[in-house]
Amino acid sequence: xxxxxxxxxxxxxxxxxxxxxxxxxxxxxxxxxxxxxxxxxxxxxxxxxxxxxxxxxxxxxxxxxxxxxxxxxxxxxxxxxxxxxxxxxxxxxxxxxxxxxxxxxxxxxxxxxxxxxxxxxxxxxxxxxxxxxxxxxxxxxxxxxxxxxxxxxxxxxxxxxxxxxxxxxxxxxxxxxxxxxxxxxxxxxxxxxxxxxxxxxxxxxxxxxxxxxxxxxxxxxxxxxxxxxx
Amino acid sequence: xxxxxxxxxxxxxxxxxxxxxxxxxxxxxxxxxxxxxxxxxxxxxxxxxxxxxxxxxxxxxxxxxxxxxxxxxxxxxxxxxxxxxxxxxxxxxxxxxxxxxxxxxxxxxxxxxxxxxxxxxxxxxxxxxxxxxxxxxxxxxxxxxxxxxxxxxxxxxxxxxxxxxxxxxxxxxxxxxxxxxxxxxxxxxxxxxxxxxxxxxxxxxxxxxxxxxxxxxxxxxxxxxxxxxx
Numbered sequence: 001x002x003x004x005x006x007x008x009x010x011x012x013x014x015x016x017x018x019x020x021x022x023x024x025x026x027x028x029x030x031x032x033x034x035x036x037x038x039x040x041x042x043x044x045x046x047x048x049x050x051x052x053x054x055x056x057x058x059x060x061x062x063x064x065x066x067x068x069x070x071x072x073x074x075x076x077x078x079x080x081x082x083x084x085x086x087x088x089x090x091x092x093x094x095x096x097x098x099x100x101x102x103x104x105x106x107x108x109x110x111x112x113x114x115x116x117x118x119x120x121x122x123x124x125x126x127x128x129x130x131x132x133x134x135x136x137x138x139x140x141x142x143x144x145x146x147x148x149x150x151x152x153x154x155x156x157x158x159x160x161x162x163x164x165x166x167x168x169x170x171x172x173x174x175x176x177x178x179x180x181x182x183x184x185x186x187x188x189x190x191x192x193x194x195x196x197x198x199x200x201x202x203x204x205x206x207x208x209x210x211x212x213x214x215x216x217x218x219x220x221x222x223x224x225x226x227x228x229x230x
Numbered sequence: 231x232x233x234x235x236x237x238x239x240x241x242x243x244x245x246x247x248x249x250x251x252x253x254x255x256x257x258x259x260x261x262x263x264x265x266x267x268x269x270x271x272x273x274x275x276x277x278x279x280x281x282x283x284x285x286x287x288x289x290x291x292x293x294x295x296x297x298x299x300x301x302x303x304x305x306x307x308x309x310x311x312x313x314x315x316x317x318x319x320x321x322x323x324x325x326x327x328x329x330x331x332x333x334x335x336x337x338x339x340x341x342x343x344x345x346x347x348x349x350x351x352x353x354x355x356x357x358x359x360x361x362x363x364x365x366x367x368x369x370x371x372x373x374x375x376x377x378x379x380x381x382x383x384x385x386x387x388x389x390x391x392x393x394x395x396x397x398x399x400x401x402x403x404x405x406x407x408x409x410x411x412x413x414x415x416x417x418x419x420x421x422x423x424x425x426x427x428x429x430x431x432x433x434x435x436x437x438x439x440x441x442x443x444x445x446x447x448x449x450x451x452x453x454x455x456x457x458x459x460x
Contacts, residue, residue: 014437017437017440017441018433018437020436020437020440021430021432021433021434021436021437022433024436025433083440084436084437084439084440085439085440085442086436086439090435090439092435098333099329099330099332099333099336100329100330100333102329103328103329103330103333104431106329107415107431108391108392108415109392109415109430109431109432110432113432113435113436114436114439115432115435154442155435155438155439155442157431161338162338162339178442179435179438179439179441179442181431181434181435181438185337185338185339195438195441195442197434197435197437197438198434199429199431199434200251200339201334201337201339201387201411201429202251202339202340202343202345203248203251203252203255204251204411204427204428204429205320205322205343205345205385205409205411205427206250206251206254206314206316206343206344207244207247207248207250207251207314207427208385208409208411208425208427209314209315209316209320209344209385209409210247210250210313210314210315211247211409211425212315212384212385212408212409212425
């Protein structure tokens with residue numbers, strides 16, 4: 001039996017959805033450079049996938065390119081943002097205000113995005129009552145379910161130690177959270193219909209060592225040394 | 231022209247390499263549960279891809295499954311680890327010892343991995359000389375190139391603010407670093423032959439909002455509330 005998992009949306013493979021943010025970033029970059037139209041080959045180069053891949057992926061959502069004219073960049077940016085539903089503001093609850101949580105609360109990548117960390121929670125009495133750089137006060141972990149539900153927050157970020165991650169996840173779920181970004185190195189258990197994506201630095205690093213020449217003696221690094229003029 | 235980018239290794243698409251760490255994690259999980267053999271369908275379910283995908287991906291590296299017997303788990307784990315070259319220790323230089331850098335230095339996911347943060351750098355005089363939880367002393371950013379080269383370190387992690395990320399990247403490159411995990415929300419410029427992977431929380435969150443029902447009024451969350459018994 002052939003299928004793409006997870007299959008909550010039979011029609012559109014999740015891998016396509018995961019590529020759309022990358023398309024959007026490339027398109028925004030083109031817009032910032034003042035490009036209003038782009039050929040499918042140039043767009044493919046900008047994004048780092050094939051033109052055929054882009055066509056296939058976008059075909060799930062309608063017809064975007066014009067024969068012989070390529071893509072209209074502003075139209076395609078708007079379309080992708082609408083598809084991803086990031087043409088609106090999404091409030092996010094951050095759990096954990098240790099080093100990692102504070103780094104996330106300060107993360108400059110959120111500023112131009114549609115995501116706002118509008119609630120922060122921690123279990124440590126020392127941290128409860130602290131205020132983030134963006135003016136959000138840290139509240140008690142025990143109040144997660146009540147406060148998240150009251151504020152209608154539907155996305156959460158788990159930034160607590162691994163052994164507390166499931167516990168705070170359960171509180172987020174109790175509050176009605178439907179999507180979780182997990183920084184803890186554990187697999188969270190969530191019910192059907194709730195989405196989890198993981199920040200997984202180890203997998204990313206493992207996917208780079210493949211390319212490193214394992215037989216290089218330490219201290220020698222070939223072409224890079226040449227590039228750096230060392 | 232059809233090709234997978236980046237095409238530094240023509241034979242094996244990068245997307246296949248990026249999936250191998252996920253296969254490895256699933257296989258390790260099976261091993262922890264005492265499973266020594268597994269059918270290709272059960273392995274597919276465990277990992278969350280199709281059996282055909284696994285077969286295609288693994289076919290780049292040899293023949294692993296046995297007709298009618300499925301996969302031998304320990305053999306496949308070993309093979310994937312060898313392919314990824316994570317059957318050995320890799321030293322890593324971490325740049326940035328603010329909140330994010332401290333969180334990375336403490337990250338428990340590194341412990342069972344083949345990666346060791348064996349050098350830490352920062353530009354702040356207050357942080358230079360501090361010692362991480364794992365006993366690594368923070369050194370001056372200006373010494374990156376010399377110390378990284380001397381130690382033969384080939385992988386780096388960039389955990390500095392966005393506006394300093396390129397500068398420290400250039401120092402890492404000068405020291406001979408060949409692969410970088412970038413936490414800063416900027417695209418790093420590196421020469422051909424150097425690999426960069428990004429920690430990109432925004433893209434991951436954008437790939438979840440697609441699935442959220444945008445018309446839900448705040449405070450109501452359907453099946454999840456039912457699951458949580460709220």
